[in-house]
Amino acid sequence: MQNELVKKEFEKIVNNKFNVYNSLFLNLPYPKVSHIGMLIPLLNENCKNGLETGKEPIDIIDTFFDTHTKIKSEEEKIDFMFRVIQYIERQIVLYDSVEDSAYKNLIALQNNLSFQDYIHIAENKNSIEKLINKLSSFSTRIVFTAHPTQFYSHSVLEIINKLRQFISENNINGIDLSLQQLGLTSLINSKKPTPFDEAKNVIYFLSSVYYDAAAELYANIKQNIPNKNFDNPNIIQFGFWPGGDRDGNPYVTSEITLAVADELRMTLMSCYYNDLKNLKPKLTFREIEENLDELINKVYSAMINNEKLLKYEEILEALLKIKETVISNYNSLYLENVENIINKVKIFKTHFASLDIRQNHQVHKETIEDILKNEKLINNSIDELERNALIKILIDTELKISADQFDNELVKDTILTISQINLIQKKNGEDGSNRYIISNSEDIFSVLFVYALLRWCHWQNNEIPIDIIPLFESIEGMSNSKLIMQELFEIPQYRKHIKYRNNIQTIMLGFSDGTKDGGYLQANWSIFKTKENLTSICRKYNIEPIFFDGRGGPPARGGGKTHRFYASQSEKIANNAIQITIQGQTISSKFGTKDHFIHNSEMLLTAGISNSIFEKENSISQESRQIIERLSEISYNKYNSLKKHKMFIPYLENKSTLKYYGDTRIGSRPTKRGSSKNLELNDLRAIPFVGSWSQLKQNVPGYYGVGTAIKTLVDEGKSEDLKKLFNEVPFFKALILNSMMSLKKCNFDLTKYIEKDQEYNEFWNVLLSEYELAKEMVLFISGYNILMEEEPVSRSSIEIRENIVLPLLIIQQTALQKIELDSQFKSNYEKMVRRSLYGNINASRNSA
Numbered sequence: 001m002q003n004e005l006v007k008k009e010f011e012k013i014v015n016n017k018f019n020v021y022n023s024l025f026l027n028l029p030y031p032k033v034s035h036i037g038m039l040i041p042l043l044n045e046n047c048k049n050g051l052e053t054g055k056e057p058i059d060i061i062d063t064f065f066d067t068h069t070k071i072k073s074e075e076e077k078i079d080f081m082f083r084v085i086q087y088i089e090r091q092i093v094l095y096d097s098v099e100d101s102a103y104k105n106l107i108a109l110q111n112n113l114s115f116q117d118y119i120h121i122a123e124n125k126n127s128i129e130k131l132i133n134k135l136s137s138f139s140t141r142i143v144f145t146a147h148p149t150q151f152y153s154h155s156v157l158e159i160i161n162k163l164r165q166f167i168s169e170n171n172i173n174g175i176d177l178s179l180q181q182l183g184l185t186s187l188i189n190s191k192k193p194t195p196f197d198e199a200k201n202v203i204y205f206l207s208s209v210y211y212d213a214a215a216e217l218y219a220n221i222k223q224n225i226p227n228k229n230f231d232n233p234n235i236i237q238f239g240f241w242p243g244g245d246r247d248g249n250p251y252v253t254s255e256i257t258l259a260v261a262d263e264l265r266m267t268l269m270s271c272y273y274n275d276l277k278n279l280k281p282k283l284t285f286r287e288i289e290e291n292l293d294e295l296i297n298k299v300y301s302a303m304i305n306n307e308k309l310l311k312y313e314e315i316l317e318a319l320l321k322i323k324e325t326v327i328s329n330y331n332s333l334y335l336e337n338v339e340n341i342i343n344k345v346k347i348f349k350t351h352f353a354s355l356d357i358r359q360n361h362q363v364h365k366e367t368i369e370d371i372l373k374n375e376k377l378i379n380n381s382i383d384e385l386e387r388n389a390l391i392k393i394l395i396d397t398e399l400k401i402s403a404d405q406f407d408n409e410l411v412k413d414t415i416l417t418i419s420q421i422n423l424i425q426k427k428n429g430e431d432g433s434n435r436y437i438i439s440n441s442e443d444i445f446s447v448l449f450v451y452a453l454l455r456w457c458h459w460q461n462n463e464i465p466i467d468i469i470p471l472f473e474s475i476e477g478m479s480n481s482k483l484i485m486q487e488l489f490e491i492p493q494y495r496k497h498i499k500y501r502n503n504i505q506t507i508m509l510g511f512s513d514g515t516k517d518g519g520y521l522q523a524n525w526s527i528f529k530t531k532e533n534l535t536s537i538c539r540k541y542n543i544e545p546i547f548f549d550g551r552g553g554p555p556a557r558g559g560g561k562t563h564r565f566y567a568s569q570s571e572k573i574a575n576n577a578i579q580i581t582i583q584g585q586t587i588s589s590k591f592g593t594k595d596h597f598i599h600n601s602e603m604l605l606t607a608g609i610s611n612s613i614f615e616k617e618n619s620i621s622q623e624s625r626q627i628i629e630r631l632s633e634i635s636y637n638k639y640n641s642l643k644k645h646k647m648f649i650p651y652l653e654n655k656s657t658l659k660y661y662g663d664t665r666i667g668s669r670p671t672k673r674g675s676s677k678n679l680e681l682n683d684l685r686a687i688p689f690v691g692s693w694s695q696l697k698q699n700v701p702g703y704y705g706v707g708t709a710i711k712t713l714v715d716e717g718k719s720e721d722l723k724k725l726f727n728e729v730p731f732f733k734a735l736i737l738n739s740m741m742s743l744k745k746c747n748f749d750l751t752k753y754i755e756k757d758q759e760y761n762e763f764w765n766v767l768l769s770e771y772e773l774a775k776e777m778v779l780f781i782s783g784y785n786i787l788m789e790e791e792p793v794s795r796s797s798i799e800i801r802e803n804i805v806l807p808l809l810i811i812q813q814t815a816l817q818k819i820e821l822d823s824q825f826k827s828n829y830e831k832m833v834r835r836s837l838y839g840n841i842n843a844s845r846n847s848a
Helices: 002-025 036-052 057-068 074-101 103-109 115-124 128-137 154-169 172-184 195-224 254-279 286-304 312-329 335-348 361-374 387-396 409-419 421-428 445-459 475-489 492-500 511-518 520-540 562-567 584-591 594-614 622-643 648-655 686-695 706-715 719-728 730-744 748-756 761-782 792-820 826-844
Strands: 139-144 236-240 357-360 435-439 467-472 504-510 544-550 577-582
Touching: 002 074, 002 103, 002 172, 002 792, 036 057, 036 074, 036 748, 036 792, 057 074, 057 748, 057 792, 074 103, 074 154, 074 172, 074 792, 074 826, 103 594, 115 128, 115 195, 115 594, 128 594, 139 195, 139 594, 154 172, 154 195, 195 236, 195 254, 195 335, 195 584, 195 594, 236 335, 254 286, 254 335, 254 409, 254 421, 286 312, 312 335, 357 361, 357 409, 361 409, 361 435, 361 445, 387 445, 387 492, 409 421, 409 445, 421 445, 435 445, 435 504, 445 467, 445 475, 445 492, 467 475, 475 492, 475 504, 475 520, 504 520, 511 520, 511 622, 511 686, 520 544, 520 622, 520 706, 520 730, 562 594, 562 730, 577 584, 577 594, 584 594, 622 706, 622 719, 622 761, 648 761, 686 826, 706 719, 706 761, 719 730, 719 761, 730 761, 730 792, 748 761, 748 792, 792 826
Parallel strands: 139 236, 139 577, 357 435, 435 467, 467 504, 504 544, 544 577
Antiparallel strands: none
């Protein structure tokens, strides 16, 4: 009953509003095609009816043209379909804006406990001191990655912001004007973005949303905690990958990294300057004016001059002096405004967001090899050295190297990048860049190569103010991670480095590549067990682990309901911080406005403290573990057999949009690692891999193997055990509910025509069978009648979005069919496929 009431309220505040504003939108004038907006509802109905009656996309489109238009030539049909794509792209923006403007009301419908609720619960349980102690050292870190799957220009983002505001005010005239402007403004980049463009796009959100939102959230936290001395600005941290993540992206260079670090600092100074200028007319007191003017002038110089630097301590000291004067001499007038800026300075310091450096282990190996050859320690290959001899060189040998000693451009840039971290720290403070992440970590050398490079490039035998973070992303890497870290902790030199870093070891785990490698259940269970094992080994050496989760948007890449996931972690997993990556659509859909940011950041925070408050441990019994282990093994075998299927790669290459991802102007990074012409799954990036399945509306990585695994145990008479597992083990329930989201976004009717394809029909039916089985099984063990039954808001949002985008999907499939038929307009249809990717990605909000 409650779910029905929630659904009705959603209809009222979102769906009905969208329908009203959409009627305005459908009257927008477009050049060349008159009344196209009026035809879109007819096209949508045609698409639904066509799929229900088993028609192929190409026939659905032909029927529409014959029935509802006078368009006959293929050139005109192509032009019309491009116009439809443009319309639907903007419909998606409109729907996003309507949903975002209703966000506060939608939060209220979902009965989530707020941070304030947790404080009240702690007070009632007489555990407030315990909570305050937890919060005093707890931190959340949101890390913006360099993998955008949604990339609007600043001008488009400004239109969207205005539209959202007008909708919340129900300003029909403003909405109409914004829709007209949106209709005539290109949503697509004119050229492929550079890494610096990507960085500036994310910095836009930092300055326009997070700068104020983070301060408001922190003020709310301090206000609700019954302890006036509480001060932990690290509870809200920001990380930054654009310009620092060079793994597989040849366009990220040492010059780009420096430029991005400067842009972060100088944009922050601009934010400080605007706040201080706004403060000046309020603090018109003689004892304060001179100090405030001096600070404003210093901040202004740092804002416009790359060489003018201002230390965090200098800004904070000046503001604290002003605060003290306001309290002691001026009746605390405008004290709240002063404290607001102080909070911002404590959170953002002089770096705005910490610029992480990430590179692949193989690049470090190549660099070390060149250095050792140059130093005459090897002849040709690092493999000439015995293992212990190599370790001794890396931890003991003193070398001083510079980039100009080498000819290899990648090696030179790697050395330059590491050497200039010290410069970034001098300019932006130590927090400006103090983490080095190693992709493809499979052994201790992943860490020791970087440890040696940091010593040899700058720090020599001095203390290194940088966290060395291995990224375990393959199933094999995760299974070996405990032994790898144990061996590292046994090395005195590395153990000394960890001690200098406050006895904290940050370890990153990759959900995206883990799922691509091992399938949905196996990857998530492996990460869960890996965290438990790493927590155990770290604590054995009195080291506190922090887990940094590389999560994408959809469940197949570790996404889904974040609060549910972190609240379900077991008592054997370290819980002193939550660190996650966010990217592309996740930035705009979960953190794109102040309301979004505050709510979702609160959800991260409350997920981290929930177990402490409710004094419950998410312990998983041995019996339950054995069931999950069995499920993950069966699921892995099923998924692995799919990967080994002879049609797996050909299907992706020839029946999906995979080959077109690299041609889009969304991101700067290539879609695959390496330079091989042949497609290898290991080289393929997780975003195009998962995104291609999403475009097909098959979402294979988000559920494949789940149905077979559950059915196997059901057939063995374990139905009640599985139902109990779902209802009593939060981690397992979180996995199944997230998988339901993947299933909900599937539509195999869209590609049903492949059943007639002699080459691919057998493979398509393999996918369909597992989809149908997974859907049947998750409903069976959950007791639900429909997918996502407990989540009426999310379910309704998905249904509306899928309905909006349906004509675009049919057009995309029609274009793919035309390309396969070698149409004389093949190049036009290839362009159509590329163009259709944008709208589909944005509609899903977490497709990749």
